[in-house]
Structure formats: structure tokens, C-alpha cells
Amino acid sequence: MSIQAASPPTPAFRKLRQLSALVDLRHNAVPAISLAFILLVSLAVVLADVLAPYDPLHQDLPAALSGPSAAHWLGTDTLGRDVLSRLLHGGQPALAGVVLALGVFTACGTALGILAGYLGGWVDRCVGIVVDMFMALPNMVIILAVLAVFSQSQTASMITLGVLASGNLIRIVRSSVLALKEELYVSAAVVSGLTDARIMARHILPGLIGPVLVQLSIFSGVALSVQTGLGFLGVASKPPAPSWGGMVGEAAEVMSAHGFFLLVTGGIITLLTFAFGFLGDGLRDLAAETKKQPAASLFRKPAARGGLSALPPAPVPGARLSVQDYCVGFHSDGGVKETVRNLNWAIQPGEILGLVGESGSGKTVTALSLLGLLPSNGEVTGGRAYLDGKDISGLSETQYEDIRGKEIGLISQEPMVALDPSFTIGDQLTEVLRLHHRENRQALKARALDLLHQVQLPQPEGLLSKYPHELSGGMIQRVVIAIALAGSPKLLIADELTTALDVTVQAEILDLLRDLRDRTGMSIIVVTHDLGVVADLCDRVLIMSQGEIVEQGGTEDIFYSPTRDYTKKLISSTPNLVKAL
Numbered sequence: 001m002s003i004q005a006a007s008p009p010t011p012a013f014r015k016l017r018q019l020s021a022l023v024d025l026r027h028n029a030v031p032a033i034s035l036a037f038i039l040l041v042s043l044a045v046v047l048a049d050v051l052a053p054y055d056p057l058h059q060d061l062p063a064a065l066s067g068p069s070a071a072h073w074l075g076t077d078t079l080g081r082d083v084l085s086r087l088l089h090g091g092q093p094a095l096a097g098v099v100l101a102l103g104v105f106t107a108c109g110t111a112l113g114i115l116a117g118y119l120g121g122w123v124d125r126c127v128g129i130v131v132d133m134f135m136a137l138p139n140m141v142i143i144l145a146v147l148a149v150f151s152q153s154q155t156a157s158m159i160t161l162g163v164l165a166s167g168n169l170i171r172i173v174r175s176s177v178l179a180l181k182e183e184l185y186v187s188a189a190v191v192s193g194l195t196d197a198r199i200m201a202r203h204i205l206p207g208l209i210g211p212v213l214v215q216l217s218i219f220s221g222v223a224l225s226v227q228t229g230l231g232f233l234g235v236a237s238k239p240p241a242p243s244w245g246g247m248v249g250e251a252a253e254v255m256s257a258h259g260f261f262l263l264v265t266g267g268i269i270t271l272l273t274f275a276f277g278f279l280g281d282g283l284r285d286l287a288a289e290t291k292k293q294p295a296a297s298l299f300r301k302p303a304a305r306g307g308l309s310a311l312p313p314a315p316v317p318g319a320r321l322s323v324q325d326y327c328v329g330f331h332s333d334g335g336v337k338e339t340v341r342n343l344n345w346a347i348q349p350g351e352i353l354g355l356v357g358e359s360g361s362g363k364t365v366t367a368l369s370l371l372g373l374l375p376s377n378g379e380v381t382g383g384r385a386y387l388d389g390k391d392i393s394g395l396s397e398t399q400y401e402d403i404r405g406k407e408i409g410l411i412s413q414e415p416m417v418a419l420d421p422s423f424t425i426g427d428q429l430t431e432v433l434r435l436h437h438r439e440n441r442q443a444l445k446a447r448a449l450d451l452l453h454q455v456q457l458p459q460p461e462g463l464l465s466k467y468p469h470e471l472s473g474g475m476i477q478r479v480v481i482a483i484a485l486a487g488s489p490k491l492l493i494a495d496e497l498t499t500a501l502d503v504t505v506q507a508e509i510l511d512l513l514r515d516l517r518d519r520t521g522m523s524i525i526v527v528t529h530d531l532g533v534v535a536d537l538c539d540r541v542l543i544m545s546q547g548e549i550v551e552q553g554g555t556e557d558i559f560y561s562p563t564r565d566y567t568k569k570l571i572s573s574t575p576n577l578v579k580a581l
């Protein structure tokens with residue numbers, strides 16, 4: 001397979017780029033002008049008490065329906081009240097209604113969309129039914145019914161509008177979450193042992209800002225139309241208090257003789273609705289420009305347990321981890337295909353074991369299956385795996401959560417994309433540390449610094465406030481190792497951890513792993529296709545080909561006296577190694 005990520009740094013910085021593009025409206029004149037107009041009108045409405053030249057209720061009947069003048073810039077209405085002052089004050093219930101509807105729309109749409117997309121299963125199905133209901137109901141009829149029940153309350157009508165309209169947002173958020181779940185930094189957060197709630201709040205939610213902003217902008221226009229429409233109908237606002245919809249209604253009655261009155265009252269609503277629409281279009285175009293193919297996932301949720309042999313073999317005594325008659329298969333249309341077959345091996349405490357083989361030989365699948373992290377169509381089809389004598393094959397998701405990060409740590413193939421680009425190194429380290437230690441901020445910070453010291457990063461204090469893109473590849477790799485060590489696992493699985501690094505940094509990272517093993521007694525499984533790494537670091541080697549173990553033994557034995565042709569060919573295909581032997 002290749003449970004590989006797209007090449008860095010594209011996926012890691014996609015979200016940052018998307019966010020910056022969304023706020024970079026300078027090059028998009030129409031959305032930028034629209035945004036400026038919306039802000040200007042909102043500010044004027046908020047400051048109505050200061051800006052309005054007259055009391056909006058003050059009547060001057062002799063001056064009724066006079067056109068624009070120095071005294072009344074936008075003229076007067078049928079009772080001689082100043083139109084500008086009434087527009088400024090009337091904007092307050094209009095914008096308050098829009099803000100309320102937006103709040104409910106966002107909360108409902110985002111929360112239900114995230115839950116449906118992230119949790120899937122029955123939650124997704126239930127949310128789907130709710131969305132279908134929202135879409136099928138006639139919104140306006142329901143809002144009028146709510147107004148009748150709640151004594152013409154604008155609050156009730158806007159809350160109802162927000163809820164009913166959120167169906168579309170739920171669908172959009174749900175599909176965005178499905179894509180975000182495939183991001184490697186989300187996968188890495190799962191491996192670290194973070195709870196679903198925390199992953200949704202910290203790693204999924206920030207990635208939704210783009211699509212949610214687009215929908216908010218479009219819905220603002222709808223909410224404004226509904227609010228002013230209700231005002232026009234004389235419901236949801238009580239005269240003589242000014243309201244934009246009410247003013248349009250009043251102007252419509254005298255439109256043939258006094259068209260200017262309708263022009264300014266209807267004009268502000270029309271212009272704002274257009275501005276919301278243009279802003280939404282601009283945001284959508286920018287989001288589309290920055291959209292890239294989703295990165296390949298490191299893994300998906302584990303498959304259900306199935307097909308394990310009825311009588312488990314016994315664990316190897318004293319071994320940190322042992323696997324026996326271990327098989328992993330994948331479901332496809334043609335049934336289950338076993339890609340890893342009859343593995344029998346063990347790793348001792350403090351040992352470094354190399355898992356070697358060509359691409360597709362089953363190394364990553366074997367490693368991920370131990371953490372319950374196979375793609376959704378994969379499962380352990382036979383045999384058992386034991387961690388310190390305890391059977392860990394085919395556990396439930398909750399049981400695996402207790403193992404990930406705490407008993408077994410994983411360093412994924414792509415360190416650059418295992419970190420969330422929106423959070424500092426300090427945030428990401430303390431987030432994982434908080435899982436394992438119920439301590440205050442200061443104590444967690446001290447632990448984070450200690451971990452950065454352990455992975456030999458210079459000046460760790462300064463690093464805590466840095467973002468991943470400010471670090472070199474070698475430094476990122478060390479941070480990822482530090483995060484994997486946060487739960488003090490007894491076994492660390494390092495999947496191709498030096499592949500993307502240059503030779504000098506590679507050597508430093510290998511030294512670091514050796515040093516960590518010596519100091520902590522941790523066992524380390526090094527998954528690699530690089531025999532040089534194995535020769536340098538590993539005590540024992542396991543050679544895999546086409547899902548099976550071809551040969552295993554001490555590193556020196558394997559390199560100096562291989563017994564199998566496949567191993568001999570593998571060694572001879574690494575010229576530098578041959579020279580060194």
C-alpha cells in the first residue's frame with residue numbers, strides 16, 4: 001500500500017495558506033468593497049445614538065415627506081421624522097436579528113456537521129435525518145407560526161430561522177470534516193491518544209473557518225431579507241420604533257409621489273444584501289483557489305475484530321511485544337486478501353528491532369495493526385499480538401486509546417505533516433502532556449521543556465512559541481519524537497523516520513534514538529527500507545517480503561552471513577553497505 005502522505009510541505013501549510021487567502025481581499029476589489037461597506041454600515045448603526053442628527057421618534061408634521069435638504073439629508077417620512085436618524089436607529093434591530101440568526105446558524109451547523117462527519121455511524125445517520133427535515137420544512141410558514149406563538153418576538157423568529165437554515169451548513173461542514181479527518185496531523189493527534197472531543201475542538205474546528213465563513217456571508221443576506229420582510233409585514237417590530245422593513249412599507253404607500261423615500265429605505269437593504277452576496281462569492285472563489293487534493297491518510301479507524309484464531313498461542317516470556325501466527329487482510333469486492341501472513345517475532349525490553357523490506361512488503365500495515373490503526377477495510381485476520389504478555393489483538397477503540405501514546409508510541413512517516421500548522425510547538429506538546437499528567441500550566445510547561453531537552457533541541461524555551469513552519473526538518477523530527485515520548489511509552493514504533501532528512505541530520509536522529517533507548521530502556525521498532533539505518537542502529541533485524549518474514553536474526557548475523565537469497569539480494573542492492581561490510 002502506500003499509507004504515505006503527499007510530499008511535504010504542501011499539506012502542512014495548506015490550512016494556513018487557505019486562511020491567509022481568505023482574509024487577503026485586497027486583490028479582490030468587489031468583495032473588499034463589500035466588506036468595507038458592511039463594516040461601515042454596521043459601525044454607523046451601532047453608533048446611531050451619537051451619529052443620528054434627530055430623535056428618530058420626533059415628529060414635525062409640517063415638514064412631512066420633504067425631500068433631501070441641509071436639515072434632513074435623506075428627507076423626512078410621512079410624520080416629518082428624519083429618515084437618516086430612523087435608518088440609523090432602525091438598523092439596530094435589523095442587524096441584531098441578523099447577528100442572532102447567524103449565531104444560531106453557525107452553532108447548529110458547525111456542531112452537528114462536525115459530529116456527523118467525525119463520528120460517522122449512527123450519529124451521521126441521525127443528523128442526516130434532521131438535515132432532511134430542516135430542508136423539507138417551509139421556513140417562512142414555520143417562522144410566522146413561531147411569531148404567532150411567541151407574541152411577535154423577533155428573537156424567537158431569528159432563532160427559528162437560524163436553526164431551519166442550518167441544514168445546508170451541516171452538509172458542507174460534514175463533507176469538510178470528512179476531508180480533514182484524512183490530514184496526517186489529525187491522524188497524529190489520534191496516535192498521541194487525544195480524545196475525540198479534543199481533536200474535534202483543536203484540530204478539526206480551525207480547518208472549517210474557510211467554508212463556514214463563506215456560508216455565513218451568504219446566509220447574512222438571507223437573514224437580513226427575512227428580518228426586514230417581517231418588519232415590512234408589520235410583525236416582529238412594533239411602531240413607532242423605527243425598523244428598516246417598516247420604513248419600506250411606509251415608503252411603498254407613497255411611492256408614486258415620493259419615490260426618493262422608497263429609494264433610500266429600500267436601497268440600504270438592497271445594497272447590504274448585495275454586499276453580503278458579493279462577499280460570499282469572493283470568499284468562495286478564494287477558498288476554491290486554495291483548495292488542494294487532500295493528503296493521503298496515515299490510517300483510518302480500526303476495523304472490527306474478526307477472524308482471529310479461536311485458540312491463541314502464548315506470549316513469548318519476558319518479551320516486550322511478541323506476535324504469533326499474525327495475519328492482516330483487506331476486504332475488497334473479491335473477499336478478504338491477506339497481505340501479511342503468519343508473522344512470528346518478538347522484541348525484548350531495551351532492544352532496537354529493524355523491520356525491513358521493499359515497498360509494499362507489509363511493514364507499515366504490521367506496525368499500524370498493533371495500534372488498531374488499520375484502514376477501515378483492514379483487519380487482523382489471524383494470530384495474536386502480546387504487549388508485556390497482554391493480548392492486544394483486535395481490541396475495542398477505547399482499549400486501543402489506552403495503549404496509543406501511553407504503552408506504544410508512533411512516529412509517523414511524515415513528520416512535517418504530523419504537526420498542526422496552526423498551533424505552536426508548546427501548544428502541541430502540552431496538549432499531549434495534559435493527557436498523561438493532570439498538572440497546572442507551569443508544570444506542563446516544565447515537562448515540555450524537559451522533553452525538548454531530552455530530544456536535544458537547543459534553546460527549548462524559545463521553541464515553545466514557534467510554529468512548525470519556523471523549524472527545520474531535523475528540528476521538526478525531534479519535536480515529533482518528543483511528542484511520541486510524552487506518554488513515556490515502553491515501545492516506540494518509528495516508521496521511516498529519517499527518509500526525508502539529509503545524511504548528517506539522519507545520523508544525529510539515529511544517535512538520539514540510541515541515546516533514548518540507553519537512558520529509558522524503551523524498546524524501539526524501526527520500520528525502514530534503508531539497510532544503512534538498520535546496520536547503524538538495530539540490534540536485530542526482521543526481513544519481510546510480500547507480507548511474510550523471509551529471515552530474522554541479529555544484525556551482524558544477517559549482514560555478514562545471510563542465509564536466504566532474498567536477503568543476499570537486498571544487501572547487495574545497497575552498494576555503500578556492501579563496501580562497509
Ligand SMILES: Nc1ncnc2c1ncn2[C@@H]1O[C@H](COP(=O)(O)OP(=O)(O)OP(=O)(O)O)[C@@H](O)[C@H]1O
Nearest residue numbers: 001002003330339358359360361362363364365375
Ligand atoms: N486499504 C487497503 N486496501 C487494500 N490493500 C491495502 C490497503 N492498505 C495497504 N494495502 C496493501 O498492503 C500491502 C502492504 O503495504 P505497506 O504499506 O505495509 O507496505 P510497506 O512495506 O510499509 O511499504 P512502504 O515502505 O512503501 O510504505 C500493500 O501491498 C498494499 O497494497
